[in-house]
Amino acid sequence: MVSSGCKDSKIEGHAGSDSAKSKSDYFAKIDESNNCGQFWSLESKVIPKGYYVCPMGNTETDKNYPELRKGLPYTNMCQSLAGIVNRAVENKEVDDAIWLEDPNNRYSYTLCKEDLKKQGSKEISKLDGIALLKSGVFSQLIKGYVLTDVTKNPESSPVAAVASHVHSAIIVDIRDKAVYDELGLRMVYDARKKTTKDAWKEFKDKCNNKSLVLMGSLTNDMKDFAIVNRLFVLNIRNDKGHNWELLDDVLDWLAPCSPIYGWEDLDEHSFVQKISEKGHLMVPCNYYMNMSLTSLNYSQNQKDLLVNVINPANRIYPENDTNKYISYYLSDGDNVQWVFHIWYNDWFKHSQAKNVKLSFGIPSTNLSMIAPPVYKNIVDHQGVENTLVENCGGGYIYIDDFASANGKDTQKELNILANKVSAHMRQHRVKVLGLFTNDAKSEKAQNAYKTFIKANNWLEGIIVVQYVPYNGGHGETYWYTNNDGIEIPVITVRYTIWNFGKNNSGGQGTPAYVANLLKKEQPDFSLIDIHAWSSFADISNSDDEVGETAKGNVSGAGAAAMCQRRLPANFKCVSLQEFIWRMRMKHNKEQTSKLLGMYK
Helix, strand or coil: CCECCCECCECCCECCCCCCCCCECHHHCCECCCCCCCCCCCCCCCCCCEEEEEECCCCCCCCCCCCCCCHHHHHHHHHHHHHHHHHHHHCCCCCEEEEEECCCCCHHHHHHHHHHHHCCCEEEEECCHHHHHHHCCCCCCCCCEEEECCCCCCCHHHHHHHHHHHHCCEEEEHHHHHHHHHCCCCEEEECCCCCHHHHHHHHHHHCEEEEEEEECCCCCCCHHHHHHCCEEEECCEECCEECHHHHHHHHHHCCCCCEEEEECCCCHHHHHHHHHHCCCEEEECCCCCCHHHHCCCHHHCCCCCCCCCCCHHHCCCCCCCCCEEEEEEECCCCCHHHHHHCHHHHHHCCCCCCCCCCEEEECHHHHHHHCHHHHHHHHHCCCCCCCEEEECCCCECCHHHCCCCCCCCHHHHHHHHHHHHHHHHHHHCCCEEEEEECCCCCHHHHHHHHHHHHHECCCCEEEEEECCCCCCCCCCEEEEECCCCCEEEEEECCEEECCCCCCCECCEECHHHHHHHHHHHCCCEEEEEECCCCCECCCCCCCCCCHHHCCCCECCHHHHHHHHCCCCCCEEECCHHHHHHHHHHHHCHHHHHHHHCCEC
8 A cells, every 4th residue: 555645746635545445454554755845854965975074072062171172162163164065065066075073983973974875975084173174175165264252252153153154164263263373264254242143133144044053052063054054043042141032033034834953951941832833843953963964865765764563453452351551652752862862772772662562752754854874773673562653743842832923824834734744654654643732631732633633644643742741631532533534542641750759749750659540540541651861769569659769770661661560460551553553442443443454
């Protein structure tokens, strides 16, 4: 049942019926890889003949580090050099690129570099940023330098990133000015006393409004990508307060449904709420390098990126089922940099993940564009019982407030987003969607659920996490019909395993606390969210509900296992996909049985 999916490069809802006289292969129920307008990440397409590896050092955000090849001044320079050179590759001005070396030697970057080689590029040599400048190989591209003073004026750093792509100039800090003067470079723009507001006034018209980099001023992250794509770079926190009004102006200027890459060290709700209301997509992507190369030709590299799924038609559904079903789900899967960098070993391949059939939200839409090789590594090593979920529907957003700002056509923009996400899911065989809300029960949230269900007739279920508390829906399930008349469940989190110290309450707390609630309340179906950043002490099978809050190293799947081992045998933990189908069978047996009977 492989479908061509998209028509005339337009995003459309998928309303076609799957009824067929002969049984079809459930696993082949995918759309062929095709660019039908669903891609929102900016894309470089010219393959460099070769690339230089540029070491970045280990103190990349330390503004006061005195050594020439250390600290923020040095890494800002390297980021800007890579951005200018890699933009020139895309413009066919030079043949060779710069790859910024990860100081932590993470496997994810190795995968992406190997993929770059498979596309025909080869490593030339390893040279630090200053050595590259001295070599003269890119001298024709560098028109001078933008001068910063990150110690006295941290905002000179994001200002310089924008000025860098405007003037084709590397970023140099006052700390190192004499070194670059000796190389024969001259200052073409002085950012030492400039603010981000100044940069907006001066350079707005020279920036690409299809994306934005949002990063703290004392970071180097994402500057190379910003320069390659001529993006504005914005920090919210500054020495005098915050750039909230500027954020509003920039969000209004962006094209609809634009990705915003990076992160800010603030209360996350304060800026993600604004981004959601303006109809854009927050893509948590700090600590990231080389995005123009890790995503190179991503639209042509979407084949074979298929998640593993169970065949629900092969499960047994007893007539009088007295079992209680549990599905454990790990939080925070919208976080691209976490999933890219350290999630794989410590969470995804946790020794208990298979036993508790832990399901994982992943940034499926964004990661498949930003780093197809890393996405492929995940799906290639995914256990079939560890359901992968498209987390948050396109980015970290509160879907009930998406495009709700004055002047926005909320339903139109919601439809566009839902159809784009649907195309990604159908082409990658992702069956379950996770959404994040401010109020899981609100009318606005209900409308969003219905919109996503109408956009994708292959969607098997939606799970919903509320910002505060995660289990704000208290396990309630809503049912809405898709365009084939099939009822699809929208399942809210019932309990959350989260270390709040001694403050277990409202269905959120330690594994022992949640296990005791399960035994007391006896719900038929319980979706349990595992807070990714909580860790617990192992106190064996004790029913002490606060003992596990002591300092410990059990987290993720391990925390789920501590809950599960306290439960009677009739509490069955199953994959999220199976959980959804068992819920559908109990809710509407006739319809579900008929549907499953169509598959072999």
